[in-house]
Amino acid sequence: MTPGSGTDAAAGSGAAAGTGARRVLVIVPAWNEAEGLAAVLAELRAAVPAADVLVVDDGSTDRTAQTARAAGALVARLPYNLGVGGAMRTGYRYALDQGYDAAVQVDADGQHDPGYVPALLAALETADLVVGARFAGVGDYRVRGPRRWSMRLLSLVLSGMAGTRLTDSTSGFRACNRDMIAFFARWYPAEYLGDTVESMVGALRRGYQVRQVAVAMRPRTTGVPSQSSARALVYLARTALVLLLALTRRVPAPQRAESATRVPEPAEPAGAAR
Amino acid sequence: MHLSVITSLTGLALLGCILELLRRHQLREKYAALWLAVGSAVVPLGLFPQMLDSLARGLGIVSGASLVLFAGIVLLLLVCLHLSWESSRLEEETRTLAEEIALIRAALEEQNRPAAVAARRTEGGAG
Numbered sequence: 001m002t003p004g005s006g007t008d009a010a011a012g013s014g015a016a017a018g019t020g021a022r023r024v025l026v027i028v029p030a031w032n033e034a035e036g037l038a039a040v041l042a043e044l045r046a047a048v049p050a051a052d053v054l055v056v057d058d059g060s061t062d063r064t065a066q067t068a069r070a071a072g073a074l075v076a077r078l079p080y081n082l083g084v085g086g087a088m089r090t091g092y093r094y095a096l097d098q099g100y101d102a103a104v105q106v107d108a109d110g111q112h113d114p115g116y117v118p119a120l121l122a123a124l125e126t127a128d129l130v131v132g133a134r135f136a137g138v139g140d141y142r143v144r145g146p147r148r149w150s151m152r153l154l155s156l157v158l159s160g161m162a163g164t165r166l167t168d169s170t171s172g173f174r175a176c177n178r179d180m181i182a183f184f185a186r187w188y189p190a191e192y193l194g195d196t197v198e199s200m201v202g203a204l205r206r207g208y209q210v211r212q213v214a215v216a217m218r219p220r221t222t223g224v225p226s227q228s229s230a231r232a233l234v235y236l237a238r239t240a241l242v243l244l245l246a247l248t249r250r251v252p253a254p255q256r257a258e259s260a261t262r263v264p265e266p267a268e269p270a271g272a273a274r
Numbered sequence: 275m276h277l278s279v280i281t282s283l284t285g286l287a288l289l290g291c292i293l294e295l296l297r298r299h300q301l302r303e304k305y306a307a308l309w310l311a312v313g314s315a316v317v318p319l320g321l322f323p324q325m326l327d328s329l330a331r332g333l334g335i336v337s338g339a340s341l342v343l344f345a346g347i348v349l350l351l352l353v354c355l356h357l358s359w360e361s362s363r364l365e366e367e368t369r370t371l372a373e374e375i376a377l378i379r380a381a382l383e384e385q386n387r388p389a390a391v392a393a394r395r396t397e398g399g400a401g
Contacts, residue, residue, distance in 0.1 A: 075383065
């Protein structure tokens with residue numbers, strides 16, 4: 001929305017090889033995460049000082065927005081809870097409007113170590129979407145039983161589609177380049193597992209390059225993971241359903257021209273549109 | 275004889291409800307057309323329930339009442355499906371609106387922020 005941001009960005013994408021020149025937006029979807037948020041934001045500032053941080057407050061009832069603002073982050077407040085997918089599309093729309101070259105998604109619960117963000121960004125050289133994966137050798141995140149089967153099923157299908165190993169498709173720790181931002185700003189599923197599995201399947205089906213980078217995940221600082229085996233079975237069934245729907249549903253094409261057409265808008269005679 | 279009294283009264287009441295909702299602008303046209311069609315089929319059938327008997331027999335169904343029940347259930351299923359579709363569409367639309375609102379809020383805040391920061395700075399300078 002800043003005039004001229006489009007031209008800056010166009011000049012910047014040419015120099016994107018030098019990591020210093022590209023504009024990076026870190027998107028942090030947050031729903032009632034006031035507790036852990038300040039620590040995550042401080043770590044982000046230390047890990048990627050040049051990046052802008054946008055906290056998407058997903059209809060929180062606690063002081064999430066105030067905490068984020070106090071930490072110097074940009075804040076977009078959703079009027080009610082949309083789920084991670086809605087929060088993320090808001091973030092990608094912002095990134096597209098403002099002409100960012102790359103966007104990184106980091107959870108607000110402290111699970112994702114901001115120290116890996118530079119590694120994810122570096123991997124964008126060879127891919128459109130980079131996923132921080134837990135099961136790729138680094139760290140000690142273990143699961144058993146039906147939950148493990150679900151993960152195996154997902155990684156089998158997605159790795160096959162991508163032509164490269166994707167072991168952790170439910171990871172919400174990911175980085176996108178400009179093309180991916182334009183795609184996700186238009187289409188980012190908000191339903192169950194849509195923000196992780198379905199969005200990745202959509203990207204693969206549209207021919208984007210997806211690859212993973214091994215990361216260690218930390219135990220969440222807030223919230224408790226669900227581990228009962230009945231729940232895990234339900235999870236398996238839902239995973240299979242989501243996968244089936246994701247593979248068959250239509251995926252809209254990205255509007256690549258969108259960011260370019262939005263910029264000249266002020267040049268039109270004022271008042272003509274309104 | 276009693277049966278046709280009940281069915282015809284029901285049909286007329288249904289048609290009355292539809293017309294009244296339409297008159298008060300409480301039904302969108304796309305639904306109104308459907309319900310008017312339903313209403314205009316229900317009233318004559320209510321008055322003369324045996325009307326469909328010959329058509330039913332032609333289709334291999336023993337009585338007209340069975341045919342009406344079958345057609346009714348199919349219609350209701352279609353209406354349910356249509357409503358699910360409509361509500362999915364509406365959810366998608368409200369989601370888009372919510373996102374737009376968040377972005378507009380963020381833009382507004384950004385516009386107001388430089389002033390706030392400047393104010394804080396001058397306060398700090400004075401203190």
